[in-house]
Amino acid sequence: MHTPLTEPPAEAGADSLEDQKAAITRLGHELRTLVETTVRTAASPDTLHRVADGVRQVTAQLTGRRRARAEIPEVDGFPGGPRMYSPVVGAGSPLAPPVSITPTDDGLIGHCTLGLAHEGPPGYGHGGMSAMLLDELMGQACTAAGTPGMTVSLQMRYHQPIPLETPLRILGRVTGTDNRKVFVTGTITTEADPSTRLVSADGVFIAPDPDRARALFPGLREEA
Numbered sequence: 001m002h003t004p005l006t007e008p009p010a011e012a013g014a015d016s017l018e019d020q021k022a023a024i025t026r027l028g029h030e031l032r033t034l035v036e037t038t039v040r041t042a043a044s045p046d047t048l049h050r051v052a053d054g055v056r057q058v059t060a061q062l063t064g065r066r067r068a069r070a071e072i073p074e075v076d077g078f079p080g081g082p083r084m085y086s087p088v089v090g091a092g093s094p095l096a097p098p099v100s101i102t103p104t105d106d107g108l109i110g111h112c113t114l115g116l117a118h119e120g121p122p123g124y125g126h127g128g129m130s131a132m133l134l135d136e137l138m139g140q141a142c143t144a145a146g147t148p149g150m151t152v153s154l155q156m157r158y159h160q161p162i163p164l165e166t167p168l169r170i171l172g173r174v175t176g177t178d179n180r181k182v183f184v185t186g187t188i189t190t191e192a193d194p195s196t197r198l199v200s201a202d203g204v205f206i207a208p209d210p211d212r213a214r215a216l217f218p219g220l221r222e223e224a
């Protein structure tokens with residue numbers, strides 16, 4: 001007999017929210033390990049079928065209420081706070097590297113290591129993954145600068161391929177504003193050689209006006 005892996009929080013108290021985040025983080029870690037192991041394994045078809053059956057049984061244990069498309073979960077810090085299920089930074093996302101972010105004097109710096117699950121050319125990161133990393137860091141740099149916005153333009157330049165299994169550094173920095181437009185730059189380097197740009201980007205982000213924001217994000221809490 002299985003015990004369900006997750007249930008909706010009984011109460012939205014501070015403790016239960018922290019418990020929920022800790023459990024989500026733990027499950028996210030195990031899922032990322034499963035994803036990475038899955039794309040690396042040379043197991044036989046029999047083993048793969050057996051594992052697929054087991055995963056199906058595990059999935060069936062995730063019972064309880066499912067969130068609706070535009071609903072912002074209680075554990076999610078949007079806007080401005082940690083996003084538990086972000087495919088870039090989310091501790092609970094099986095897709096995220098995940099990136100950890102720290103502020104700098106003039107922007108944000110992200111740290112992550114990509115695995116084979118993020119592969120494009122053999123041994124190197126997928127170009128779409130680079131765009132995703134930069135979009136996130138540049139978007140969060142807008143928020144950190146007090147001018148949050150959504151991407152309307154992202155100009156990517158791929159100088160060198162990004163090595164997998166190598167600690168990376170992603171920078172996002174706001175360079176200027178013009179009314180609702182925010183101009184942002186970003187780069188990806190390795191941690192070992194931060195002066196050599198592997199990928200760089202220029203972006204334009206726009207803050208939707210409040211009416212537009214309410215229409216786009218009906219789940220937004222009123223105080224946000």
Ligand SMILES: CCCCCCCC(=O)SCCNC(=O)CCNC(=O)[C@H](O)C(C)(C)COP(=O)(O)OP(=O)(O)OC[C@H]1O[C@@H](n2cnc3c(N)ncnc32)[C@H](O)[C@@H]1OP(=O)(O)O
Pocket residue numbers: 079080135136139140143149150151152153179180181204206207208209212
């Ligand atoms: C928490 C942080 C997480 C970060 C996550 C990373 C960020 C993301 O991935 S966001 C998701 C991807 N982006 C999107 O889905 C955005 C889609 N676009 C939209 O919904 C709309 O364009 C929206 C809401 C942003 C702006 O719409 P709206 O308020 O109507 O703006 P609009 O009036 O058209 O344009 C405003 C200004 O921007 C300019 N502009 C519009 N598009 C562009 C563009 N591509 N390049 C340059 N300028 C532009 C307009 O010319 C206008 O300028 P001005 O005021 O001088 O006339």
